[in-house]
């Protein structure tokens with residue numbers, strides 16, 4: 001390597017440092033994680049409610065819209081969970097029940113159940129069949145309820 005070049009082993013960490021400084025964070029603070037998870041769940045809830053309106057007939061069933069929103073739901077269903085770390089226990093405001101922190105495995109299982117149901121929902125949306133979509137929508141909604149019943153303050 002020519003001597004005037006700065007070795008990559010110095011440049012790469014320096015670049016990483018610049019990016020981290022620009023983003024203003026090394027690791028997320030617990031209150032930011034709580035904020036993040038609530039907003040991720042809020043986005044999920046919004047998309048899911050729009051699908052619900054079409055399933056119930058409050059809005060016309062639009063196969064194209066169903067497909068787009070179901071894909072959003074499948075994507076969003078994967079996001080909130082990294083915000084539920086033990087360091088966030090007791091940080092307010094939150095609607096998370098304290099029981100969650102002693103049942104992490106069960107909570108993760110319930111999160112996986114939603115992710116799987118939502119992936120199937122996005123697949124089902126592709127064929128445009130209203131009955132099939134409605135059935136999978138209800139299955140998915142049950143995975144929301146199963147977790148909320150135990151771990152969310154109503």
Ligand code: HEC
Pocket residue numbers: 034037038039041042044045046048093094095096097107108110111114140141143144145147148151152153
């Ligand atoms: C694995 C558990 C779990 C699953 C599955 C789950 N939720 Fe939740 N949800 C929670 C918890 C816990 C909270 C409270 C978060 C907090 O305030 O810290 C919450 C909060 C919410 C909120 C309120 C967000 C806000 O604005 O504060 C909405 C909306 C929501 N969930 C919608 C849904 C929908 C829709 C589904 C299914 C498609 C779903 N959730 C599935 C655990 C879950």
